[in-house]
Amino acid sequence: MGSVLTIASIVTILVPVRARRLAQKNNAPGGIAAHRNWEFVAVGLILLGLLLMGMQSDVLPMLTVQGGLRTLALFVAIGWLVLRRKEKMAAAGMILLPMAAVLLVSSLLEPPHAVATSVGSPFFTTHVALVFLGLGGFALSFALSTLFLIQRRRLKRKQFEDIGQLPSMETLDLLNFRTQCLGFAALTAGVAMGVFLLTQSASGRGLGDITVWGTCAVWFWYAAGLHARVVLGWRGRTAAVFGVVGFGSLGAVLTVVTVVFGGWHGS
Amino acid sequence: MAPEERLIAVGVSHHTAPLEVRERLAVAADSIPTLLTRLRDDGFSNETVLLSTCNRVELYSVPGVRGDANGLARWLAETGGVMGRDVESTIYRLHDQAALHHIFRVVSSLDSVVLGEPEIVGQFKKAYRLSQESNAAGPVMHRVMDRALAVAKKVRTETNIAREAVSVGRAGVELARQVLGSLEGRSALLIGAGDHGKVVARSLLGYGLTEIVVANRTFGNAVNLAQQFKGSAIPLHEVERYFPRVDVVICSTGAGKILIDRDQLAGAVSKRRGRSLVMIDLAVPRNIDPGVNDLGGVYRFDLDDLAQIAGRGKEAREVAAEEAERIVESESERYWRQIMNEVVTQRIGTIVQTADAVRVAELERLRSTLDGLEPDQVAAVDAMTRAIVKKLLHQPLHQVRTWAREGEIESVESLFTAFGTRKEDDV
The missing domain is CATH 3.40.50.720 (NAD(P)-binding Rossmann-like Domain)
Known part of the structure; x- marks a missing residue:
């Protein structure tokens, strides 16, 4: 049943993407408006799937790799719903909605199994929730950074046909900064919680855990980027490249940890 | 000078030349009076208006004894210091009605980068003013420029081209x-x-x-x-x-x-x-x-x-531009016909005067013979010679008026050449 709901959510989440593509092809931008409610349906279906997972298992869904990926997809989709309220932000959906769909597809490939330690601890649940919130923030930052780089390229290369379809570069840069701040604050709190759990844990995990090292690398990356922005004034293209590379690295860490090391924290 | 060169427009615009060439040919406003004087003194042009904007450099000229379209095009290239066949090929050369039509299109903003943009009228007026201040605008240019500005006003008021323009x-x-x-x-x-x-x-x-x-x-x-x-x-x-x-x-x-x-x-x-x-x-x-x-x-x-x-935003303005083009086309045709009629009437007057002078001279030559006639007989001879001249001229002059109306300038010129009238006396 959970898988059926996930497949349904993948289909519904891709309806607006397809509608937008068709609208662009037929030069009828108004055509997408009728499909916007599909995004709410998709979020509802993901949420329903997670609830069903929770009811069928002893642990919270997001504590499993499968549920974690779906939780991340949920955060990305909700983030998009918030972001789309801004003017000319439709193009961000073309990045975020397929990204959510990829996360949902990935969750179907992974059999459900919980992390090994501290599963019952509320601290652990908070730690995971905060980390996923952070990742969601970085996903939004990635989409905004990508749009910034596209818009910059168009303006620098004098390709003015579609520049009016995206927000101003200043808006994209500011939103990129805000979503990075949101993601970084959540990740910092999540990592701090994780460090606290490690100190409490008798399992000896930590130095040998690739997830910890990977997360720390991502944290340092974004910390350096935000520090450079605030102190040195790194903005615009530099900040956007930071956002894209940071999220790319994060995706690589998640993939390596899940595929090579069999799950997060060696679950 | 070829018969079709009463009014010439030569120049480059954003349609024919890239920015690099246009900026080489561009003329600063404070250099224009000197150049206009030089054109006249060198015999290239009797009357000239030089329009130099960011998107075009154009000479509107009533050519002088040494002036023709190719000569003016070469002069323009030399002034910009950009000699060469490549550059000269970007310079267009328009004559008479085509030149008039082009001038009307330019000032009506139909040839502008931004269709319907308002700045061109001000630039055109400035170029005309500089020409007047340099004594480079004569009777022909005054009339052409005044009519061009009137046509531009008509286009802007009777079509939506300016309302839709993105400046x-x-x-x-x-x-x-x-x-x-x-x-x-x-x-x-x-x-x-x-x-x-x-x-x-x-x-x-x-x-x-x-x-x-x-x-x-x-x-x-x-x-x-x-x-x-x-x-x-x-x-x-x-x-x-x-x-x-x-x-x-x-x-x-x-x-x-x-x-x-x-x-x-x-x-x-x-x-x-x-x-x-x-x-x-x-x-x-x-x-x-x-x-x-x-x-x-x-x-x-x-x-x-x-x-x-x-x-x-061009698509919306292009619809208005179609109507504007029709106005410019009809105005340039009408005005050119008016100019040609004036020219023809003026030349016909010259021919009639010449013929009458011949008649009077012949009567004068026969004065000794005619002295023996009664005054009413002299008057009858005078009337008869007048009638002969009038009848002889009637058919060719009627024909030349018809050709002028139909725009057959070459036929008109051939006939006038046969009668020996000079084009330099025109307008």
């Missing part, structure tokens, strides 16, 4: 906002007092720009302009100090050279802490080194870019 100013605003977002709280530096620069600066102020600083070679002009914009004025050599501070730089001077180069700006960019800088170069020749666009956070746009933005 250069609006295009500048759109590009600045695409980079900077809201213009509220932003500042701009306006260098020079060119028309396009003022238009863009005014548009930016209309969209919430908070502060404007004006710099000009003549400080007094900068002060006057700054007062118009409620901004401040600085001497031209101080502009560099403002690069780290302002958000938009608009350059529109007649300096004819690069005023802001990449290296000069690179230092200022490092002090901006990543803030974007929009640079709008409206001058031809260009004032801002195109290389500044490679600097991080710097976005340089020139007239061609603004034209590209403005061109996006």
Whole structure:
């Protein structure tokens, strides 16, 4: 049943993407408006799937790799719903909605199994929730950074046909900064919680855990980027490249940890 | 001189020549009087108007004894220092009705980069004024220019072409906002007092720009302009100090050279802490080194870019332009016919006068013979000779009027040549 709901959510989440593509092809931008409610349906279906997972298992869904990926997809989709309220932000959906769909597809490939330690601890649940919130923030930052780089390229290369379809570069840069701040604050709190759990844990995990090292690398990356922005004034293209590379690295860490090391924290 | 060369238009525009060529051929306003005088003194042109804007350099001429379209085209290329077959091939040459039609289209903004843009009328009036001040505009040019301005007014009032136009100013605003977002709280530096620069600066102020600083070679002009914009004025050599501070730089001077180069700006960019800088170069020749666009956070746009933005609304204006083209076509045809009728009437008058002079001379030659006649007999002979001349001329003159009405200029010219009237006496 959970898988059926996930497949349904993948289909519904891709309806607006397809509608937008068709609208662009037929030069009828108004055509997408009728499909916007599909995004709410998709979020509802993901949420329903997670609830069903929770009811069928002893642990919270997001504590499993499968549920974690779906939780991340949920955060990305909700983030998009918030972001789309801004003017000319439709193009961000073309990045975020397929990204959510990829996360949902990935969750179907992974059999459900919980992390090994501290599963019952509320601290652990908070730690995971905060980390996923952070990742969601970085996903939004990635989409905004990508749009910034596209818009910059168009303006620098004098390709003015579609520049009016995206927000101003200043808006994209500011939103990129805000979503990075949101993601970084959540990740910092999540990592701090994780460090606290490690100190409490008798399992000896930590130095040998690739997830910890990977997360720390991502944290340092974004910390350096935000520090450079605030102190040195790194903005615009530099900040956007930071956002894209940071999220790319994060995706690589998640993939390596899940595929090579069999799950997060060696679950 | 070929019979079809009463009015000539030669020049280059954005349709035929790239910016690099146009900026070489561009003529500064203060050089125009000297060039117009030279054209007349060298016998190239009896009457001339020289229109030099960012998008075109054109000569409208009533040719002199040494002048023809090719000669004027060569003169234009030589003046710009860009000799060569490639450049000459970009110079168009139009004669008579085609030239008149072209002039009407230009001033009606149908040949502009931004269809229907309003600036061309002011530029056209300025070119005409310079020509008048240099005594380079004679009776033909006065009439052509006055009629051209009347046609432009008709086009703007009877069609929607101007209402739908996206001006250069609006295009500048759109590009600045695409980079900077809201213009509220932003500042701009306006260098020079060119028309396009003022238009863009005014548009930016209309969209919430908070502060404007004006710099000009003549400080007094900068002060006057700054007062118009409620901004401040600085001497031209101080502009560099403002690069780290302002958000938009608009350059529109007649300096004819690069005023802001990449290296000069690179230092200022490092002090901006990543803030974007929009640079709008409206001058031809260009004032801002195109290389500044490679600097991080710097976005340089020139007239061609603004034209590209403005061109996006072209479809709507093209509908209005179809009606405008019909007006221009009918007006140029009607006016050319009117000119030709006047020319033909004038020449017919010359022919009739010449024929009558021959008749009178012949009567005079026979005076001794006619002296023996009674006065009523002399009057009868006089009337008879008049009637003969009139009847002999009636058919060819009727035919020449018909040809003139039908626009068969070559036939008209052939007949006039047969009668021995000179074209130099025209108009």
